Amino acid sequence: MPVKSVFLHLTRLWLSGGRWVVMLAGLVFFVWCSVRAFQRQSETGAEMHEQERVYLNAAIETRRDLAPDFSKGVSQPLNDWLPHRTDGVVRPLWPWLAAWSVSADHPPASASLSAVDHQVLRSGKRWLFGLSLGFLLMLGLAAARGFSVPAALLTILTIGFGVLLPASNEFLPDGLFHLLFLLVWVCCIAALKRNSLWLYGMIGFFSALANLTLPTATTLVLVFIFVSTLRWLWGLIVAHWFQEDRTTLWVWRNHWLGMILLVVCHLITMGPMLAHATERLGDAAPFFWRWFDDENALRQWTAAHQTRESLLAVPAGELPSYANFLESHASDAVSERLSQGGLKMIEAVLQWPWSLDSLPLERGVFVAVLTAVLMMLMLIVWFVAPRAAHAGQALHPETAPLVFFTVLALVVCALDFGWDMPVFTWGSRHLALYPPLVLSLLWASEALVQRARRRQMGLPIFVMYETILWALCVLAVLRVIAVLQPASFTA
Numbered sequence: 001m002p003v004k005s006v007f008l009h010l011t012r013l014w015l016s017g018g019r020w021v022v023m024l025a026g027l028v029f030f031v032w033c034s035v036r037a038f039q040r041q042s043e044t045g046a047e048m049h050e051q052e053r054v055y056l057n058a059a060i061e062t063r064r065d066l067a068p069d070f071s072k073g074v075s076q077p078l079n080d081w082l083p084h085r086t087d088g089v090v091r092p093l094w095p096w097l098a099a100w101s102v103s104a105d106h107p108p109a110s111a112s113l114s115a116v117d118h119q120v121l122r123s124g125k126r127w128l129f130g131l132s133l134g135f136l137l138m139l140g141l142a143a144a145r146g147f148s149v150p151a152a153l154l155t156i157l158t159i160g161f162g163v164l165l166p167a168s169n170e171f172l173p174d175g176l177f178h179l180l181f182l183l184v185w186v187c188c189i190a191a192l193k194r195n196s197l198w199l200y201g202m203i204g205f206f207s208a209l210a211n212l213t214l215p216t217a218t219t220l221v222l223v224f225i226f227v228s229t230l231r232w233l234w235g236l237i238v239a240h241w242f243q244e245d246r247t248t249l250w251v252w253r254n255h256w257l258g259m260i261l262l263v264v265c266h267l268i269t270m271g272p273m274l275a276h277a278t279e280r281l282g283d284a285a286p287f288f289w290r291w292f293d294d295e296n297a298l299r300q301w302t303a304a305h306q307t308r309e310s311l312l313a314v315p316a317g318e319l320p321s322y323a324n325f326l327e328s329h330a331s332d333a334v335s336e337r338l339s340q341g342g343l344k345m346i347e348a349v350l351q352w353p354w355s356l357d358s359l360p361l362e363r364g365v366f367v368a369v370l371t372a373v374l375m376m377l378m379l380i381v382w383f384v385a386p387r388a389a390h391a392g393q394a395l396h397p398e399t400a401p402l403v404f405f406t407v408l409a410l411v412v413c414a415l416d417f418g419w420d421m422p423v424f425t426w427g428s429r430h431l432a433l434y435p436p437l438v439l440s441l442l443w444a445s446e447a448l449v450q451r452a453r454r455r456q457m458g459l460p461i462f463v464m465y466e467t468i469l470w471a472l473c474v475l476a477v478l479r480v481i482a483v484l485q486p487a488s489f490t491a
Contacts, residue, residue: 058095084272093212094173128168150469157476180210200258204265291320341418
């Protein structure tokens with residue numbers, strides 16, 4: 001049989017179902033490794049961080065909200081049943097979820113944890129692990145529909161073992177925040193490609209859930225509002241002064257109605273917490289924690305100012321705020337904290353400096369290789385591939401807003417999270433940028449490969465691309481094998 005006929009036959013087998021067999025086998029392997037890694041870490045255990053105790057006590061306090069008394073009405077008991085308790089730092093969603101495994105007569109956790117306390121901790125960690133694993137499986141299946149098999153597998157391997165699954169080994173909301181932050185990011189990208197109104201609602205809803213988990217996803221939403229507003233302005237100019245481009249699915253008339261829907265969904269979801277914060281602290285959105293120099297100062301302030309009366313008693317000149325922070329710090333100190341925070345963010349997310357002679361491989365190695373692959377594909381599409389003959393062979397009409405949003409969001413969010421790093425020394429909130437970064441690189445690479453394929457690009461280019469992705473999958477599996485060793489399973 002000729003070589004070409006064999007190749008065509010194998011291609012038909014692969015496209016008709018072979019790729020899904022490989023993908024499902026990869027997902028089964030991923031689940032097995034994830035469960036083994038979680039069990040191993042559960043057996044070895046880890047020293048409990050003080051912040052975990054804080055969330056445990058918050059869950060115990062929240063337990064009484066789960067039995068509302070509707071004999072006194074409907075609206076107030078329902079409002080109290082929803083996640084709402086906050087002290088300005090601890091957000092209510094994770095304590096509310098963990099409270100379902102707390103008994104009604106559970107005493108507050110002390111320095112020496114009881115057997116019942118450990119049971120709640122184990123239950124919370126299993127719940128976080130199950131949520132993260134289920135989300136990763138759905139992400140893998142969704143990626144397999146639009147990506148190649150190695151790209152889909154690499155997505156869940158890097159995001160799962162790089163960020164989400166390690167975070168589930170602590171009784172902290174970081175893993176839940178990573179998941180919700182990624183959902184907000186995906187919805188923003190989808191809304192910039194095709195701004196259906198329901199996507200604006202999803203951005204508002206998921207960003208509210210993220211803000212109910214940890215502070216804060218608002219910066220990402222503000223970047224989306226800025227970029228989408230610029231896109232609306234350009235669409236308005238094109239529609240009225242130039243010939244309108246009818247190939248785009250982004251409708252500029254939907255923008256402001258979508259913004260209203262985004263804000264409404266966001267405020268409705270966060271309403272109970274905002275009302276509780278106003279009643280308890282005198283401020284619907286207290287950001288006092290942002291204006292301290294270190295975690296110890298934050299703890300002392302929070303311990304001394306937990307009520308509305310204590311906060312109102314603080315003179316306006318001593319209340320932590322942006323204006324008072326600028327008055328008490330030189331401009332050089334502010335710039336240094338911002339720049340140093342950004343550098344620390346890069347080092348933490350990419351695990352820089354790298355040590356390539358040890359396993360597991362650092363997260364940044366995958367980012368560096370995927371960035372190089374994306375740049376190589378850009379050069380090939382622009383200078384080597386045949387020109388686009390029609391719209392289906394061209395880049396997506398919203399490529400410019402997508403690229404602008406991705407770069408701007410990464411930079412702004414890195415500076416935002418970096419500013420808080422001296423205060424939030426616990427957990428892994430800052431790693432929320434890693435999943436969107438990896439997914440964006442793979443998403444962009446796959447989009448370029450699809451355009452090059454439609455332009456009848458030579459087969460060696462695609463073989464080289466798939467080979468690199470499969471090699472990265474092998475490196476990711478080596479990381480998984482290292483994780484399965486007796487060493488601690490940490491992010």
